[in-house]
Amino acid sequence: MAVQRITAPLLVAAALLLVPPIAYVGSYRLLAAHGYTNYGARMAQYKYGGKAAEMFFKPLELADRRLRPGQWESLCVQLVAEPGP
Numbered sequence: 606m607a608v609q610r611i612t613a614p615l616l617v618a619a620a621l622l623l624v625p626p627i628a629y630v631g632s633y634r635l636l637a638a639h640g641y642t643n644y645g646a647r648m649a650q651y652k653y654g655g656k657a658a659e660m661f662f663k664p665l666e667l668a669d670r671r672l673r674p675g676q677w678e679s680l681c682v683q684l685v686a687e688p689g690p
Contacts, residue, residue, distance in 0.1 A: 633665045 636651045636658060649666050651658035670677045 630665065633662050633669075637662065637666070637669075 636653060638650050638652060649659070649662070651662065654661070
């Protein structure tokens with residue numbers, strides 16, 4: 606009985622600690638869209654939030670660029686890397 610009284614609050618606390626990071630990553634995935642600059646470089650654009658969203662999600666965008674570099678290649682690199690017919 607005593608073990609159940611201790612583990613239940615710990616499980617709830619652990620679940621509550623996971624909510625903010627999951628919400629942060631989920632909102633980034635929902636709001637982020639990739640666009641191109643005039644020079645063909647890939648950049649993040651956000652559907653809502655403008656400059657505030659850009660500043661808020663910058664750390665996650667940098668992590669995304671390191672974890673998925675293929676998604677962030679410039680347009681020129683993608684055109685050269687695609688196999689021809």
